[in-house]
Amino acid sequence: MNIGLDVGSTTAKVLHMEEGEIVFSKVVPSHRWIELIDDGLDDINIVSTGYFRKKVPHFAAITEITTASLGAKYHDPDAQVIVDIGGQDTKVIDLSNNTFVINDKCSAGTGAFLELAAHYFDIPVGSLGELHSKATKGAQINNTCGVFAISEMISQLVGGFSMEEVIYGLHQAFALRIAQMVPPADTVMLIGGTVQNTGIVDAVSNVLDSKIEVPGTPQLVNALGAALYRERLNDGR
Amino acid sequence: MKETVGITALVPPELIYACGKRPMDVNNVVPESSLSPGSKLCAWTAIWRDMILNGGLDIDSLVVVAGGDCHNALVDGQKVELSGMATHYFFYPFDRDTDYLRSQLEKLTRFLGGIKDERMFSLISDLKLKGRALDELRVNDRARASDVFSALISFSDMAGDPDVFEKMLNSVPETDVEYSSRVALIGVPPIYPDFHETAESFGLHVVYDELPYEFLRLGGSDLDSLARSYRDYSFAGPIKNRVELIKNELQRRRVDGVIHYTQFACHHTLEDEIFREHLDYPILTVQGDLPRPSPEQLKLRLEAFAEMMEVMP
Numbered sequence A: 001m002n003i004g005l006d007v008g009s010t011t012a013k014v015l016h017m018e019e020g021e022i023v024f025s026k027v028v029p030s031h032r033w034i035e036l037i038d039d040g041l042d043d044i045n046i047v048s049t050g051y052f053r054k055k056v057p058h059f060a061a062i063t064e065i066t067t068a069s070l071g072a073k074y075h076d077p078d079a080q081v082i083v084d085i086g087g088q089d090t091k092v093i094d095l096s097n098n099t100f101v102i103n104d105k106c107s108a109g110t111g112a113f114l115e116l117a118a119h120y121f122d123i124p125v126g127s128l129g130e131l132h133s134k135a136t137k138g139a140q141i142n143n144t145c146g147v148f149a150i151s152e153m154i155s156q157l158v159g160g161f162s163m164e165e166v167i168y169g170l171h172q173a174f175a176l177r178i179a180q181m182v183p184p185a186d187t188v189m190l191i192g193g194t195v196q197n198t199g200i201v202d203a204v205s206n207v208l209d210s211k212i213e214v215p216g217t218p219q220l221v222n223a224l225g226a227a228l229y230r231e232r233l234n235d236g237r
Numbered sequence B: 001m002k003e004t005v006g007i008t009a010l011v012p013p014e015l016i017y018a019c020g021k022r023p024m025d026v027n028n029v030v031p032e033s034s035l036s037p038g039s040k041l042c043a044w045t046a047i048w049r050d051m052i053l054n055g056g057l058d059i060d061s062l063v064v065v066a067g068g069d070c071h072n073a074l075v076d077g078q079k080v081e082l083s084g085m086a087t088h089y090f091f092y093p094f095d096r097d098t099d100y101l102r103s104q105l106e107k108l109t110r111f112l113g114g115i116k117d118e119r120m121f122s123l124i125s126d127l128k129l130k131g132r133a134l135d136e137l138r139v140n141d142r143a144r145a146s147d148v149f150s151a152l153i154s155f156s157d158m159a160g161d162p163d164v165f166e167k168m169l170n171s172v173p174e175t176d177v178e179y180s181s182r183v184a185l186i187g188v189p190p191i192y193p194d195f196h197e198t199a200e201s202f203g204l205h206v207v208y209d210e211l212p213y214e215f216l217r218l219g220g221s222d223l224d225s226l227a228r229s230y231r232d233y234s235f236a237g238p239i240k241n242r243v244e245l246i247k248n249e250l251q252r253r254r255v256d257g258v259i260h261y262t263q264f265a266c267h268h269t270l271e272d273e274i275f276r277e278h279l280d281y282p283i284l285t286v287q288g289d290l291p292r293p294s295p296e297q298l299k300l301r302l303e304a305f306a307e308m309m310e311v312m313p
């Protein structure tokens, strides 16, 4: 059994592989990561990743840059550019040039930014995508700094835009911020829990000229990459 | 006691010693400083400026390297001058004009009171040869990059005492180095004092430190030869010459990847795109601001870069 354990800033994920097939996966909030390995799994099978990779049991701990690269290649062997939108940071990996950039200085373009907006509207972050799809136009939001974007959001609401239109505009601002980090490419793969928000995928597709790919379970790509790395170690690669 | 001359970037140290004074590169105290500067763009200049203004740096005069190098230093240097410090401005020619640089060296010599001990030229030259030998040692995996970097970065002022410095150079341990990838460090030097140790902890062997290597300029035995040698100081000249020089070193040192260190609010950051376009290697760009032990963000990037070169070559 090859196990990938991804303990990030908001959620923890585990994924089991057997003979190259995914046989099990589970996601819990980060602080409950222990539930993912409580049935007596042997550390020797585990490759960990994510912000807390060195704090959880593992045979090897590797960064999300490597797991995202391996996981993305599993879904699409021709993947060129990966955008991993995490809870606290966003990473853009350019596989064709072996380079990456990480935005971890501010909340702009990270899941935390959307959490803040959802919190303001007092709605679950999971409903942002659906509300986005109801808007036919967007309110202009120029600021991507979380704090200033909220005050801009409020002034657009006061100015007569609906909540749906403001959320649409927010996703657009988010996508523009991400786009600054993305190099030109035919295809861009979006991964990470935040990508489950279909509003984000729509906004990024509108902003980038590239074809956008989203794997079936975008939040599990890093855990998958970690399990694949464990498999590589078995193979002595 | 010899008078101490603060320098803000590369000023021929052999000339300062030959004029009977001791240079002190004011940047060398910055990485270990815990001072929070008042107004700041780049922390390097802001910290040495505040340290001088607060009397925390024991210098008698200051030579500010302005032309062809750093405008932040030019402004912060003037703040120091306005506080009453004897200050001289040294300009490198962007077009590498040897006559211009010679005239700058003449002015500097006058500011320093004239040449008094010509033997210092050959003495410093011998030390630089030792520096080059140390540099080769790490290229050949026979010395730790962190030890070699500490020695090379001090070649801007020879630690204020060539005799003591020579002992320092002789004490750099020779040892076999194990690593996963060979990297070059280009750009201004990192403000984090443990940068090289941190890189080593992730299996990255730094085989080229761009700026400190520039300090090892040979062939300065009088003002004419100094002018010929220092006109090629790459940081003060056109970027295309720098790119060529870096390319040769990357090849000669067989590097697997390049780390471009940039400093917050430094114009050299704008050079990143040029390096990315012209250097055909995996490149990691990192940025620092205030001096402190390497932060987690830097560690993540170095670790990921090391993995990238090892796992997905």
Ligand code: SF4
Binding pocket: B042, B043, B044, B045, B069, B070, B071, B072, B073, B188, B263, B265, B266, B267, B268
């Ligand atoms: S890092 Fe840049 S701005 Fe700062 S002193 Fe050096 S050249 Fe000047």
